[in-house]
Amino acid sequence: MDRLDAIRLFVRVIERGSFSAVARETGVGQSAVSKQIAALEAHLGAQLMRRTSRSMTLTDAGQVFYESALRLVDEFDAAKSLVGRGQSAPSGLIRVTVAPVFGRLYIVPRLPEFFARYPDISIEVTGSGRNINLIEEGVDLAIRNGELADSSMIVRRIATTPFATVATPAYLAVRGTPRTPTDLDTHACLIFAPLHEPLPWEFRDGSRPVLHHPRSNFRTADAEQIRAAVLADLGLAHGPLWAFSPEIASGALRVVLADYAPGPLAISAVHPAGRRLPTKVRVFIDFLVETLAANPALTGHLSRVDI
Numbered sequence: 001m002d003r004l005d006a007i008r009l010f011v012r013v014i015e016r017g018s019f020s021a022v023a024r025e026t027g028v029g030q031s032a033v034s035k036q037i038a039a040l041e042a043h044l045g046a047q048l049m050r051r052t053s054r055s056m057t058l059t060d061a062g063q064v065f066y067e068s069a070l071r072l073v074d075e076f077d078a079a080k081s082l083v084g085r086g087q088s089a090p091s092g093l094i095r096v097t098v099a100p101v102f103g104r105l106y107i108v109p110r111l112p113e114f115f116a117r118y119p120d121i122s123i124e125v126t127g128s129g130r131n132i133n134l135i136e137e138g139v140d141l142a143i144r145n146g147e148l149a150d151s152s153m154i155v156r157r158i159a160t161t162p163f164a165t166v167a168t169p170a171y172l173a174v175r176g177t178p179r180t181p182t183d184l185d186t187h188a189c190l191i192f193a194p195l196h197e198p199l200p201w202e203f204r205d206g207s208r209p210v211l212h213h214p215r216s217n218f219r220t221a222d223a224e225q226i227r228a229a230v231l232a233d234l235g236l237a238h239g240p241l242w243a244f245s246p247e248i249a250s251g252a253l254r255v256v257l258a259d260y261a262p263g264p265l266a267i268s269a270v271h272p273a274g275r276r277l278p279t280k281v282r283v284f285i286d287f288l289v290e291t292l293a294a295n296p297a298l299t300g301h302l303s304r305v306d307i
Contacts, residue, residue, distance in 0.1 A: 004076065006040045007069045009033060010048065014066050015135050017056065025138060074278060090280040091120030097134075098143040100127030101223045101243055102267075106298070107143070110291050114284065121280050134272050140281050142270040143288075145240060154273045158289045159298040160264040164241045165201070166253040171233045178236070178256055181210050188235030189214030194221045201238040203260040210260065214238070240265050245297035267298065 012022045013033065023030040041048050048062035058066060098107055103125055111123060126139070134142055134153070148155050165178075178184050181203045191198045191214045198219060203210040216235050220226060223243060230237035230244075231252065237244070247253040269285045271277060292298045 003040075003043070004073075006036050008073055009036050010040055011066065011069050011073055012138075013037060013056075014049075014058065016138055017136055019056075021138070090118060090278075090283055092278075092280050093122045093124060094141060094280055094284055095124045095126070095139045096141045096143065096284075097126045097128050097137075097139050099145065099223060101227065102143065102145070103127050105246070106242065106292065106295065107288075110287075113291070114287050117287070118280075118283060121284070123284070134270070140271060140278070141284065144268055144270050145265055147266060148268060148270060153270045154277075156269045156285060157266050158269050158285065159267040159292040159295075161240045161242045161267060161298050162264050163202070163239065163262050164244060164248070164255050165236055165238045165257045165261075166230060166244045166248065166255055167236045168231065168233050168252065169254055171235065172254060172256070181205070181212050181257065181260055184212050184214070184236070188216045188218075190226055190229050190235045190237045191216050191219035192221070192223065192226055192239065193219045196221070202262045203257065204262050205260060209262075242267075242295075242297040245295075267292075 009022065009026070012025065013019060016022050016025070019033050019037075020030050023033045026033070037048070044061075044065065046061040046065075047059050048065055050057050050059060096107075104127075107125065114123075115121070134140075143158075175187055178187055181201075184201070189201065189212070193199065198214065201212040201214055203212065218229050218234055220229070223239070226237050226239065227243060227247075229235065231247065236256070241248075244253050248255060269288065271281060
């Protein structure tokens with residue numbers, strides 16, 4: 001293994017916080033990873049990290065070297081991509097985490113076009129609605145909904161989506177159509193409960209926020225199950241328009257309470273701060289911005305729907 005590979009390995013160990021995690025990621029034994037780091041320390045003439053059976057911390061020299069190593073690896077990758085094929089040719093694996101439904105509806109179907117542009121890039125998608133630690137999990141990019149306040153992350157808004165309250169025509173024919181948020185007290189409102197905590201439904205009455213606490217005999221932490229439940233006539237659902245857009249377009253779902261819809265929800269690309277964004281990740285984010293901008297569910301505003 002050459003010096004640059006050893007430096008890459010060192011960076012990954014710090015990012016993952018574990019020799020064993022990097023060993024699994026690279027497909028080599030944990031002892032081989034440890035030996036490479038030890039060889040790098042011997043070459044530099046300095047201890048980079050303190051290792052015990054339970055923890056691993058950077059020394060002062062290790063912290064200085066890590067910051068320089070990040071810049072070195074990123075600048076080398078950028079230079080390599082610029083000269084590849086005589087033009088910009090980013091390559092490598094991008095690990096992406098995204099809410100499962102959003103990934104299925106809006107990310108995966110667009111990958112053939114992305115791969116046609118960038119055949120040397122590979123995408124590994126993990127479907128997860130939870131806010132994972134990107135560095136600890138070895139993830140390059142997260143696609144997240146809502147406002148984000150984590151100062152250790154860099155956030156780029158890639159789209160926005162209105163909220164919508166929806167139900168099937170069959171449900172509305174039996175239970176009636178709510179005209180105001182107060183009418184929801186007599187309806188089955190499907191409960192989205194991540195971490196077992198039901199989320200209230202937010203509406204706007206002019207400039208005044210209105211909260212409704214849904215009641216139903218169905219609850220789930222899975223957005224796909226909410227979609228399945230509303231399509232099974234179990235009740236009303238309330239969420240980002242993108243989650244229901246295909247069914248609204250087909251007539252399988254109808255929008256209600258459009259006059260009370262809250263403000264749009266941000267959809268953002270999130271990646272760790274403190275290092276230059278790799279070219280492969282940058283072009284993928286740019287591609288998402290470009291392709292999502294063509295989708296009305298991710299750019300438009302919910303207009304009044306006459307029931």
